[in-house]
Amino acid sequence: RAKVKGRNRTAQFEEGRSAQALRWLDLQQALALALQRDEFVLHYQPITTITGGIAAGVEALVRWNRPGHGLIPPDEFISVAESSGLIEPLGAWVLGEALRQLSAWKLTDRVPPGFYVSVNLSPVQLMDRSLVSNITRTIADHGLVGAELTLEMTETALIDDEEIMLATVDALASAGISLSIDDFGTGYSSLARLRHLPAKQLKVDRSFVAGMTTDSRDAALVAAVIGLAHEFGMTCVAEGVETAEQLDELTRLGCDYAQGYLLGRPMKSADLEKVWDQAVAV
Ligand code: C2E
Ligand code: MG
Ligand code: MG
Ligand code: MG
Numbered sequence: 001r002a003k004v005k006g007r008n009r010t011a012q013f014e015e016g017r018s019a020q021a022l023r024w025l026d027l028q029q030a031l032a033l034a035l036q037r038d039e040f041v042l043h044y045q046p047i048t049t050i051t052g053g054i055a056a057g058v059e060a061l062v063r064w065n066r067p068g069h070g071l072i073p074p075d076e077f078i079s080v081a082e083s084s085g086l087i088e089p090l091g092a093w094v095l096g097e098a099l100r101q102l103s104a105w106k107l108t109d110r111v112p113p114g115f116y117v118s119v120n121l122s123p124v125q126l127m128d129r130s131l132v133s134n135i136t137r138t139i140a141d142h143g144l145v146g147a148e149l150t151l152e153m154t155e156t157a158l159i160d161d162e163e164i165m166l167a168t169v170d171a172l173a174s175a176g177i178s179l180s181i182d183d184f185g186t187g188y189s190s191l192a193r194l195r196h197l198p199a200k201q202l203k204v205d206r207s208f209v210a211g212m213t214t215d216s217r218d219a220a221l222v223a224a225v226i227g228l229a230h231e232f233g234m235t236c237v238a239e240g241v242e243t244a245e246q247l248d249e250l251t252r253l254g255c256d257y258a259q260g261y262l263l264g265r266p267m268k269s270a271d272l273e274k275v276w277d278q279a280v281a282v
Contacts, residue, residue: 042097042268059266060101062074095138126164129164131168151172151178153169166197169198179200180200185204201229203239230254241262
């Protein structure tokens with residue numbers, strides 16, 4: 001009896017696994033089609049100076065406008081894209097669209113000089129040897145310069161193949177592109193690696209920001225990341241800022257930039273333009 005039960009359990013387990021594999025395959029095929037059908041959209045979230053509240057730039061965040069499913073957040077499809085070779089075309093689309101949008105905003109005088117767009121890079125993209133030439137060509141195609149683009153990478157993104165990664169980020173930095181370490185403090189510690197990286201910016205992970213006004217250890221972590229950034233000659237962005245108390249404390253700690261629902265949710269470009277146009281009219 002026990003044996004039968006065990007076998008059933010194995011069968012169930014395998015059924016579960018194959019159902020999962022099927023769903024994954026389904027999603028992968030749907031993603032490939034979505035790329036052809038142009039179903040992705042970018043939302044933009046302001047990154048503002050900590051004191052003035054002026055948008056210094058925006059982070060581009062991808063969403064999938066899947067017919068019959070609504071707007072799907074990136075956490076639900078980026079990993080499938082990464083493990084199926086679709087992240088390269090998707091990443092190229094995101095970059096092209098973000099830079100096209102920036103150049104359109106410049107043409108309509110909507111953004112101040114020095115305004116930049118920040119784009120997330122997947123670790124998989126960092127292993128792509130044609131990444132640098134693709135990016136620099138796209139920047140030039142839109143009549144922009146490297147300094148108008150920031151690329152966000154996570155610490156975990158920085159461990160796969162150290163040599164290729166370092167060569168890639170050095171080439172990106174040489175092209176004038178700013179590098180930002182996203183979700184800093186989570187994932188794998190890269191304090192030793194940080195010395196070798198030509199990064200211009202650290203983004204404090206939003207989990208620390210969330211706790212900073214109630215938990216003294218989170219507050220200490222946020223202060224330490226800000227201090228570290230400055231010691232290394234980098235600027236610091238706090239992500240996930242939701243309350244005025246957090247913003248006050250970050251200001252007191254000398255953080256340079258803030259991003260979060262308090263300052264603006266990720267928005268489609270038309271909505272962000274409305275916000276900007278209203279601000280100008282006041
Ligand atoms: P991330 O780069 O750390 O982006 C910040 C995430 O925090 C975004 O989630 C944003 O909507 C959310 N957020 C911003 N302010 C607040 C806040 O005040 N409170 C809270 N609770 N959340 C806030 P989103 O858009 O769902 O993106 C999730 C992740 O997906 C991103 O994290 C990034 O790692 C990845 N991602 C997004 N777009 C792309 C892309 O084009 N390429 C790649 N490779 N990854 C992307
Ligand atoms: Mg990011
Ligand atoms: Mg982040
Ligand atoms: Mg994140």
